[in-house]
Amino acid sequence: MNLKEYEDIKAECLEYLNEAGIVLSEVEEELFEVADFGLGQIRELGLQLVVYVNTDRYCAKELILLPRQTCPEHRHPPVNGTLGKEETFRCRKGTVYLYVEGSRVDKPKAIIPNQYEKYLTVWNEVILLPGEQFTMPPNTLHWFQAGDQGAIVSEFSSTSTDENDIFTDTRINRIPSITK
Amino acid sequence: MNLKEYEDIKAECLEYLNEAGIVLSEVEEELFEVADFGLGQIRELGLQLVVYVNTDRYCAKELILLPRQTCPEHRHPPVNGTLGKEETFRCRKGTVYLYVEGSRVDKPKAIIPNQYEKYLTVWNEVILLPGEQFTMPPNTLHWFQAGDQGAIVSEFSSTSTDENDIFTDTRINRIPSITK
Numbered sequence: 444m445n446l447k448e449y450e451d452i453k454a455e456c457l458e459y460l461n462e463a464g465i466v467l468s469e470v471e472e473e474l475f476e477v478a479d480f481g482l483g484q485i486r487e488l489g490l491q492l493v494v495y496v497n498t499d500r501y502c503a504k505e506l507i508l509l510p511r512q513t514c515p516e517h518r519h520p521p522v523n524g525t526l527g528k529e530e531t532f533r534c535r536k537g538t539v540y541l542y543v544e545g546s547r548v549d550k551p552k553a554i555i556p557n558q559y560e561k562y563l564t565v566w567n568e569v570i571l572l573p574g575e576q577f578t579m580p581p582n583t584l585h586w587f588q589a590g591d592q593g594a595i596v597s598e599f600s601s602t603s604t605d606e607n608d609i610f611t612d613t614r615i616n617r618i619p620s621i622t623k
Numbered sequence: 624m625n626l627k628e629y630e631d632i633k634a635e636c637l638e639y640l641n642e643a644g645i646v647l648s649e650v651e652e653e654l655f656e657v658a659d660f661g662l663g664q665i666r667e668l669g670l671q672l673v674v675y676v677n678t679d680r681y682c683a684k685e686l687i688l689l690p691r692q693t694c695p696e697h698r699h700p701p702v703n704g705t706l707g708k709e710e711t712f713r714c715r716k717g718t719v720y721l722y723v724e725g726s727r728v729d730k731p732k733a734i735i736p737n738q739y740e741k742y743l744t745v746w747n748e749v750i751l752l753p754g755e756q757f758t759m760p761p762n763t764l765h766w767f768q769a770g771d772q773g774a775i776v777s778e779f780s781s782t783s784t785d786e787n788d789i790f791t792d793t794r795i796n797r798i799p800s801i802t803k
Contacts, residue, residue: 463644464643464644464645464715464716465644465715466715466753466754467754468754468755471754495711495713495756495779496711496713496756496758496779498709498711498758500680500681500706500709500781501680501681501682501709501779501780501781502681502779503683503711503713503777503779526680529678529680529681531675531676531678531683533675533676533683535644535645535646536644573646574646574647574648574651575648576675576676578676578678597683599675599676599681599682599683599779600681601680601681
């Protein structure tokens with residue numbers, strides 16, 4: 444991802460947030476994160492984030508997804524003697540197709556990115572519309588995709604340590620996302 | 624507070640939320656909480672709440688305030704061997720005048736409810752506009768009031784146990800608020 448791509452995607456996401464009536468501070472806009480997971484296919488496999496607060500007890504973020512963009516499958520393992528991160532996704536705008544451990548859905552609504560099915564192992568489908576939410580237990584696999592209009596998800600959770608996330612796609616490198 | 628007051632205030636708050644683009648589920652609307660703290664002056668001293676999630680690790684709520692409504696001064700003491708509740712207030716709509724421990728402001732922007740100054744002991748003023756937030760350390764006193772247009776505040780925190788809150792106004796009884 445180059446700086447032009449970063450700036451374009453950031454601008455699109457800021458417009459989504461604006462449409463949803465979600466206001467960011469100048470610092471939050473400056474630190475806006477576009478995560479391509481080192482895969483170089485940001486519009487298919489990626490995620491945009493604004494971290495509101497992340498203390499040693501809790502965390503709150505806004506996640507913004509482009510149309511049909513997929514956040515790759517991962518889990519949050521135990522860290523420093525605590526359970527892994529527990530998190531609640533609350534849909535604010537758009538539709539989110541969330542996949543978690545459990546019974547496999549027959550016909551998933553997500554559109555699998557080209558040649559990416561081998562990196563997706565959980566298929567219990569949860570569809571979230573605005574006002575709907577789902578809480579993921581610690582250390583359980585999940586991945587998600589926005590519908591055709593993109594999506595905004597408020598994430599409420601225990602402390603976030605993204606650098607410890609374990610991805611099913613072992614090519615993924617979570618850290619080197621561009622923030623400016 | 625009688626049921627008519629509850630229904631009227633709930634309707635006003637749902638309209639605020641609607642204006643802010645915040646969508647609730649049917650269950651959340653049903654459980655909408657109007658807390659008058661047992662004081663019987665709901666429009667002056669009260670708070671409306673929607674709890675999105677409250678696990679044994681974190682909590683997220685939406686707080687809705689009527690114009691110039693004040694949430695009385697309180698703190699969240701240590702509970703069950705853990706530190707008291709730590710919480711972040713993020714203003715989503717309107718203006719919030721928040722008062723926390725520290726230097727006393729010369730001319731507070733809040734309008735003190737009639738004969739209520741004796742129950743307010745902290746006067747370090749933090750003004751929050753949409754997109755601005757403030758994190759309160761555990762077990763520290765705070766109170767807050769909305770500006771002339773009311774306000775919506777997203778609260779991100781560690782686990783919430785409202786029944787343990789300690790109010791400066793010892794007449795207050797936090798629990799018997801009407802939820803329907």
